[in-house]
Amino acid sequence: MGAVFKREFKAFFTSPIGYIVIAAVGFFAGLFFYLINIVGFNPDLSHVFGSLFPFILIILPLVTMRLFSEEKRQKTDQALLTSPVSLTGIVLGKFFAAMLVFALSLMLLLVFAMIIAFQVMPDWSVIFGNYIGLLLVGGLVISIGLLISSVTESQLIAAIGTLGISFILILMDSLAAQFSTLTYLTTVVNFLSVSQRYGMFTSGIINYDDIIYFISMQALFLFLTVRVLDRKRWS
Amino acid sequence: MIEVQNLTKRYGNHLAVDNISFRVEEGEILGFLGPNGAGKTTTMNILTGYLSATSGVTKINGFDVLEQPNEAKMNIGYLPEQPPLYLDMTVREYLDFMYDLKKCKLARKDHIAEICRLVKIENVYGRLIKNLSKGYRQRVGLAQSLIGNPPVLILDEPTVGLDPKQIIEIRSLIKNLGKHHTVILSSHILQEIEAVCDRIVIINKGVLVADDTASNLAEKYSNDRRLMVRISGSEKDVLNVLSSIPGVSAVVSQGEKEPGVFEFAIEPQEDTDVRREISTRVAARNWPIMGMRSMEMTLEEVFIALTREQIGKSKKGGRA
Numbered sequence: 001m002g003a004v005f006k007r008e009f010k011a012f013f014t015s016p017i018g019y020i021v022i023a024a025v026g027f028f029a030g031l032f033f034y035l036i037n038i039v040g041f042n043p044d045l046s047h048v049f050g051s052l053f054p055f056i057l058i059i060l061p062l063v064t065m066r067l068f069s070e071e072k073r074q075k076t077d078q079a080l081l082t083s084p085v086s087l088t089g090i091v092l093g094k095f096f097a098a099m100l101v102f103a104l105s106l107m108l109l110l111v112f113a114m115i116i117a118f119q120v121m122p123d124w125s126v127i128f129g130n131y132i133g134l135l136l137v138g139g140l141v142i143s144i145g146l147l148i149s150s151v152t153e154s155q156l157i158a159a160i161g162t163l164g165i166s167f168i169l170i171l172m173d174s175l176a177a178q179f180s181t182l183t184y185l186t187t188v189v190n191f192l193s194v195s196q197r198y199g200m201f202t203s204g205i206i207n208y209d210d211i212i213y214f215i216s217m218q219a220l221f222l223f224l225t226v227r228v229l230d231r232k233r234w235s
Numbered sequence: 236m237i238e239v240q241n242l243t244k245r246y247g248n249h250l251a252v253d254n255i256s257f258r259v260e261e262g263e264i265l266g267f268l269g270p271n272g273a274g275k276t277t278t279m280n281i282l283t284g285y286l287s288a289t290s291g292v293t294k295i296n297g298f299d300v301l302e303q304p305n306e307a308k309m310n311i312g313y314l315p316e317q318p319p320l321y322l323d324m325t326v327r328e329y330l331d332f333m334y335d336l337k338k339c340k341l342a343r344k345d346h347i348a349e350i351c352r353l354v355k356i357e358n359v360y361g362r363l364i365k366n367l368s369k370g371y372r373q374r375v376g377l378a379q380s381l382i383g384n385p386p387v388l389i390l391d392e393p394t395v396g397l398d399p400k401q402i403i404e405i406r407s408l409i410k411n412l413g414k415h416h417t418v419i420l421s422s423h424i425l426q427e428i429e430a431v432c433d434r435i436v437i438i439n440k441g442v443l444v445a446d447d448t449a450s451n452l453a454e455k456y457s458n459d460r461r462l463m464v465r466i467s468g469s470e471k472d473v474l475n476v477l478s479s480i481p482g483v484s485a486v487v488s489q490g491e492k493e494p495g496v497f498e499f500a501i502e503p504q505e506d507t508d509v510r511r512e513i514s515t516r517v518a519a520r521n522w523p524i525m526g527m528r529s530m531e532m533t534l535e536e537v538f539i540a541l542t543r544e545q546i547g548k549s550k551k552g553g554r555a
Contacts, residue, residue, distance in 0.1 A: 002335065003332060003335030003336040004336070006332070006335065007321070007324075007332045007336075010328075011321070011323065011324075014323045014324070015323060074319075074320075074321070074322065075315065075317045075319055076319040076320065076321055077319070078280075078285055078313070078315045078317075078319045079319035079333065079336070079379070080319075080336070081284065081285050082283040082284055082285050082308055082311065082313045083308060083333075083336045083337055084304075084305040084306075084308040084309045084337065084338055085305075085336060085338075086305070233285070233286050233287040234287050235246070
């Protein structure tokens with residue numbers, strides 16, 4: 001796992017993708033910070049996080065699209081799958097490498113928090129909650145991206161597929177609202193809802209069950225990725 | 236060292252590998268021969284754990300590839316048909332990565348440097364793989380398979396894309412490696428197999444059709460033991476003398492091949508060597524022998540004979 005993680009993380013910065021992701025997140029974060037906090041004289045960073053959220057959903061598929069599809073296309077997966085590393089190790093190595101790139105791209109927001117801290121005491125619990133929430137949702141999108149990337153050799157399809165599925169997950173509530181007469185559907189959607197749980201984090205409320213929900217969703221998609229890779233050997 | 240029992244691989248309803256079994260002993264170089272689509276690559280992919288077999292058992296150094304994949308894989312160095320190279324890495328970074336990936340315990344710097352010396356890639360060590368020529372890429376692939384000094388090497392067409400000089404170098408390298416490693420080598424270049432391998436397995440359409448040494452194969456499958464002799468002398472006299480030699484069952488003149496030189500096809504009786512007798516008798520008459528060759532089948536002819544019937548039939552292009 002360590003070797004895969006190291007290589008994958010480095011690969012983000014030998015190709016332009018790592019820089020593009022960090023620059024794009026930095027640009028939008030900076031823009032919103034300037035418009036909301038500086039121009040708008042607002043010490044509350046959660047609006048920045050909130051505005052950044054849809055952009056992150058669009059950017060993250062760029063991080064994951066290459067991860068397995070490119071291995072398959074270049075046949076480098078033969079090196080990985082014939083090495084004494086388990087499939088789980090390979091999948092986790094790639095997952096954590098993508099997570100680290102994502103986490104790095106959010107570092108700028110910490111700088112913003114400190115800038116605010118010079119003037120007024122920021123609400124650290126809200127900032128902390130937003131951070132955790134964004135990392136967890138991002139982790140979910142990355143795990144979905146890994147799965148999609150493992151079923152296709154095309155980076156483009158991997159990116160668009162991940163984007164589509166992530167948006168459906170986030171917008172699930174609004175979609176379900178159209179069918180409010182079906183109470184059982186609403187109950188299920190309320191339980192599975194990503195945006196409701198994410199909403200709790202953004203207001204600084206950190207529940208164990210929300211954390212467990214996100215981590216188990218990530219584990220589910222990573223598990224499915226392992227299954228897809230294993231399945232390919234048998235077909 | 237390598238044990239394959241009743242290996243079968245099915246892609247949908249296409250049978251890629253059909254119930255093949257063979258063994259490779261320690262220190263042996265086994266040549267894997269077959270026309271395109273015969274199932275060579277599929278078999279190698281199963282041996283290395285890249286694919287799973289539909290049924291059958293594969294053991295590397297006593298470890299079942301399915302039951303103890305990590306232990307088995309630790310014992311294998313694999314060079315696939317297309318070397319698994321990350322184009323955006325330098326050779327150094329790539330070999331470093333493969334060293335980590337294979338959980339190699341040998342002294343990193345010395346070990347990698349030694350491999351680079353062995354496959355002669357020291358001069359491209361710092362270059363990006365995507366800027367390397369096909370021959371160098373192939374050698375980096377070979378270097379990768381040697382990392383960790385695995386006892387078993389599985390090489391899928393290792394000399395593809397190399398120039399003649401490199402081919403000779405790589406062949407002698409493989410031959411040397413065979414002294415301390417067990418090697419399976421696939422190729423469709425017959426001379427290569429003949430030059431490098433101790434034993435040959437021929438598969439065709441997923442079925443194992445032969446498993447023997449090159450010379451045994453040639454002998455076993457050549458039902459033609461005729462001698463071709465060119466003798467300078469009068470056709471009729473020579474014919475008479477040759478026919479009188481004990482052990483010769485038939486002599487046919489092939490006509491005048493050079494001025495005054497006739498060629499004769501001699502069919503000896505089974506298990507008799509008539510060459511000595513021919514020379515002494517012909518020499519006694521002062522007829523110079525201008526040439527003598529046995530009509531033993533070459534490996535190529537054996538290969539074609541073994542795979543002939545099916546080649547015509549096979550329309551479905553499977554994986555090689």
